Structure formats: structure tokens, C-alpha cells
Amino acid sequence: MQRIFAKTLFKNKVVIVTGGGTGIGMATAKGIVELSGKVVIAGRDKARIDEGVEKIKTHCAEGAEVLGLQCNIRKRGEVRITSFEFLKSSSDYTKLTSSVYAI
Numbered sequence: 001m002q003r004i005f006a007k008t009l010f011k012n013k014v015v016i017v018t019g020g021g022t023g024i025g026m027a028t029a030k031g032i033v034e035l036s037g038k039v040v041i042a043g044r045d046k047a048r049i050d051e052g053v054e055k056i057k058t059h060c061a062e063g064a065e066v067l068g069l070q071c072n073i074r075k076r077g078e079v080r081i082t083s084f085e086f087l088k089s090s091s092d093y094t095k096l097t098s099s100v101y102a103i
Contacts, residue, residue, distance in 0.1 A: 010037025011063055016086070017041050018073050020056075021048035029056050033064035040086060042071040 015032050019025035020041025032039045033056055041056070043049050049068035056066045071082035 005035055007035060007061060008063075009035040011035075014038040014040065018071070019043055021045060021052035021068070026052050026056065029066065030059045033057075033060045033066055036061045036063045038065040038067075040067045040069060042069045042073070042082060044070070044072045046070045 010032050015029075015037055017025050017029045017032070017039055018041075020029045020039070021043040025041065025043070029039045029041050029052070039056070041049060041052055043052075049070055053066050053068040060066065069082050069086065072078050
């Protein structure tokens with residue numbers, strides 16, 4: 001694939017992608033790690049998230065990392081707990097993206 005972005009565009013940056021276990025979210029997460037970023041994928045289905053993490057790891061450039069967290073963004077309490085757990089482990093987050101789309 002032809003690149004239009006610098007290979008290290010996301011170096012030293014952490015991006016949280018909801019819905020990152022499949023589809024648009026996974027494609028977004030793959031793009032971030034290909035550009036040396038650290039990505040956290042979150043979703044409702046633990047099995048899909050774990051599978052997504054393994055698939056995304058194969059796309060990691062130097063310095064890139066991927067972490068999966070189970071979280072149903074429709075439940076405010078889960079979002080609060082997941083956010084707190086993430087922030088305890090890493091205060092270095094840059095962007096939040098939600099792969100929400102309408103059909």
C-alpha cells in the first residue's frame with residue numbers, strides 16, 4: 001500500500017478505539033500501529049477483543065503496541081471503570097475515536 005503519512009506519525013501517542021475488535025475500528029487500530037502508535041481497543045465482546053489484539057499485533061511497526069479492554073460504551077458505569085483502569089496504567093493518551101456508523 002502506498003503511504004501518504006510519515007511512518008512515525010503516531011510515535012509516542014496512545015489512541016483509544018472503541019469497537020476496535022472488528023470492522024472499521026480494527027482497520028483504524030491497524031493503521032495507528034502501522035504508524036508506530038500505541039492503541040487500546042475496547043469493545044463488548046472479550047473474545048473479539050482478544051482476537052482483534054492478536055490480528056493487530058501482526059501490523060505493529062517499531063515502538064507500536066496494542067492493548068484490549070472489554071467495555072460496553074452504552075453502560076456509563078463500565079466506561080467509568082474502564083477509563084479509570086486505563087488512566088491508572090497510562091496517563092499518556094492522545095486521541096479517542098469511536099467507530100460508530102449508520103446504515
